[in-house]
Amino acid sequence: MKTILVTGSNGLLGQKITEKILTEGRVNLIATAKGANRFPVNGGYEYAEMDILNAIQVKEVLVKYKPDAVIHTAAMTNVDTSEANKEWCYQLNVTATQNLVSLCEDQNIHFIHLSTDFVFDGADGPYLESDKPNPLSYYGETKLLAEVAVQKSNAAWTILRTVLVYGITHDMSRSNIVLWAKGALEKGGAINVVNDQWRTPTLAEDLAEACLLVAENNAKGIYHISGKDYMSIADLVRKVADYWLLDQSLILEVSSVSLNQIAKRPGKTGFILDKAIKELKYNPHSFEEGLKMVDEQLKRH
Template structure:
C-alpha cells in the first residue's frame, strides 16, 4: 500500500485527488494537509490541520507518516496578489517546496509538484511550449514557480513536475472560483462580461490533472511533464465555448484587449503546451477543451 500526503487537500486539485485516490483504498493510504478544518466533505482519509509555512511542524508531520509520495498542490496562484505580496508568494511557492524536498530526501519520498505556463513569456510564435523550452517569466508568480522547479531540478530526490494551465472544475465547499464557473455564473445571471481576445491558453480540467498525478505516481515518472487540453484558444473563445456547452447567451460576452485591463502583473500572450512527451512517456492523451467541458457538464448534473 502506498502512503500519500496531499498538501492543500482542501483546494480544487487537492480534493479532486482525494476523490480519485480514495476509490482504491487497498492501494492508497491518503493523508491530507490543509489549514483550518477539513472542507472536502469526506471523512474517509487522515486529515491533518496544518499551516505548511511552519517548517518544524511540517517536517515533523511528514516524518511521522513516512509517506512514499508527497503531492504538493498548495500554492499562492493569484497572479496579481503575488506581485503585491512577494514575501508571502516566495514563502509558499518556493521556501515550502525547499522544505518538502529536504524532508523527501531524508525519508526517501517521491515529490510531485505542480507548476505553470506562466514560467514562459508567451512570445513563442505558435504558442505550444515543450518541457525543454527556455523559461522567461513576466510576473513574480511565474518567477516563484520557476524557482520552485529549480529547487527540485537541483535536488537529489525523485521528483515529478507537472506544468499546467488555467485549471478549472468544481469540488465541495469551494473557496475560490475559476474561469469556467465564473463565466457560467455571470451568463446564468444574464450579466454582460468582457473577456480578453489577445491572450491564448490550453485550459486544464482538474480531473485530468489529478489523473496525471496518479499516473506519475504509479509509473514513478521522473522529470517535467506538460498537462493541459490539446488545442490553443483565445480566452474569448474559451468563454464562447462555455456559453455554447451550457446553452447560455454568448452575445453577453464582449471581447477586449489586454492593454485595457490595467492588471498589476503582466501576463504572457500565448501559452499552450506541446503534449508529445506526456503522450509518449505517461501514456496520457488529453483532449480538447470542448470535450473536457462536456465531461465537466455531465459531472455537474
C-alpha cells in the first residue's frame, strides 16, 4: 500500500482526504499541517506538525516518513487577502511549493499540486488543460508561478486545477460559497450576488477522490477537476435557496464591478472534464447531489 503525505490537512480538502482514507483504507496517510491536528479522529493515520514555510522542518518530515506521494493542498486561497498581503502570499504559494517540489525531486516522491481556475482570465471558459493561462489577480499569478516551478522540476509531478470548492469541515472552521449563501439567506436579509461570473463548483469529496486516484495510478501531467454543472454564481445561490427552501427574493443580482473587491475575478471559468473522466475514471457528483451530501453532514453536526 502506498504512503501519501498531505500538506494542509486541517483545511477542507485535507480533512476530506483524511476522511476518505480512514473510511476506504486505500493508502497509508501522513497528515501534516501547521499547529495541532484539527481532525476529530486521531487513530488510523499519522499526524505530523509541519509548517510549509519552515524548510528545515519540511525536509525532516519528508525524510522521516518517506512517502510515495505528497498531495500539496496548503496555500493562501483568499483572493483579496492575497492581493493585500503579496509577500506573504508569494511565500505560501510559490516559495513553499518550490521547496517542496525540489525535496520531492531529491527523494523520488510523486508531487501532486493543487491549483486553480484563477490561473485563467475567464474570457472564454470552460477550459481545457491545454488552454493558455492568463491570471487577473495576484493570487492567480502566484498559483501559476507555482505551476511553472512544478513543471520545471525533474520530480514526477501532477497538477490538479479545481474550481470553487464547497463542503464542510468537522469543526466548521472554513466557509465557502454554499455555506455562506445558506447562512446569509437564513438570516433573512438581502444579499448581493454576482450574475456575471460562471463556474463549475466542486464538491470537496470529489476533489479528494481525484487526489487519491492520481496518487494510486501514478497519473502525471495536468488535470482539470471540478463538478460537471456549469452555472453563474447567482444560479448557484438560487439552487442553494431552492434546496433549503429559503427566500429567493432576498437574492439581488449585481455585476462584479459593483462589488469593488480588491482583486479581479475571472468571468467565465469552469472546466471541461473529459481528460480526468477518461484517464482517471473521475466521476463527480451533480451539484444537487453535492448539496444533499452537505445537508446530511450538517444534520450530523
